[in-house]
Amino acid sequence: MSSDSTTTDDGDPLEPGDDDNSPVGDGNTTPADNDDSRVTFEDGRYVYCVVSLGDDDDASFSTTGIDDEPVSLVRLENASIAAVVHPCEELYDSADLAEVKRWLVRHQTVIDRAADAFGTPLPFQFDTIIRGDDDTVRGWLREERDRLESTLADLRGHWEYRIDVIEREPPDEKTLLEGDDELKSLRDRIETASEGEAFLLRKQVDQRVKTLRQHRRENVTNRLQTQLEDCTREQRRLERRTSVDLGGEFDRSDAGERLCRLTVMAREADEEAIGSVLDEIAAEPGFEVRFTGPWPPYSFAPTFGDDQRDANR
Known part of the structure; x- marks a missing residue:
């Protein structure tokens, strides 16, 4: 028996999750009653995953994220780890279930592409946001560096x-x-x-x-x-x-x-x-x-x- 992956009509993987226990989300995200309830902030970074860049000092990554936002790497200086992020100013919450599903699919698609580029990633659940700019993300990477590197090493090559x-x-x-x-x-x-x-x-x-x-x-x-x-x-x-x-x-x-x-x-x-x-x-x-x-x-x-x-x- 070979494994299968579920895809949408355009070929994007309809990502893991749970199924019934789904892995991308934590199960606590529910659609907002109306669009006015979306929480906003001045500057933030939506985090898809953290990856190991190995010895590639010139590593780069770009793709299209949720709502067509540009996705890029935020790399910790003098280290081999980076976060895959896009800039955002609000949480992703909506009363439109079809829109929420599109967000979830795109979330998974970005992580899949990061996995293709860098190997097994450390995936984050849907709607994980760090308030602040790229320097704030680097500060978080620096603070969690030991644990992030250890986890990535532990997961390497496993799916x-x-x-x-x-x-x-x-x-x-x-x-x-x-x-x-x-x-x-x-x-x-x-x-x-x-x-x-x-x-x-x-x-x-x-x-x-x-x-x-x-x-x-x-x-x-x-x-x-x-x-x-x-x-x-x-x-x-x-x-x-x-x-x-x-x-x-x-x-x-x-x-x-x-x-x-x-x-x-x-x-x-x-x-x-x-x-x-x-x-x-x-x-x-x-x-x-x-x-x-x-x-x-x-x-x-x-x-x-x-x-x-x-x-x-």
């Missing part, structure tokens, strides 16, 4: 992958009968039982079917997580939806039950091994597996600069 396992069709009672003596015994007893006893036995059959189905789901989930340990560096279970979709998001209108949602961090070279593990699960009757990536490691990036981030939304 995030999202995995959803969905049970489309649970095994029916006939299938379960073939492998469970207790269920067979209950069924045999119904044949010779009185009407009242047969009623109670049928209830026991229903409960046994539910138990067997649940055991099957737990077995698949546990087996998946155990097998992934050999080809991933770290894995986490995702319980909530994030504000940006990393792709492959499970549509709750679909028939079926999500057994688990995992996010894993691994080297791109291990993608095939991850896919082989998932192929085994997908080959079992009734299961569907969705696998997306590689994404920047949103779920595995530490939180930086909460005091700098304008959270008055």
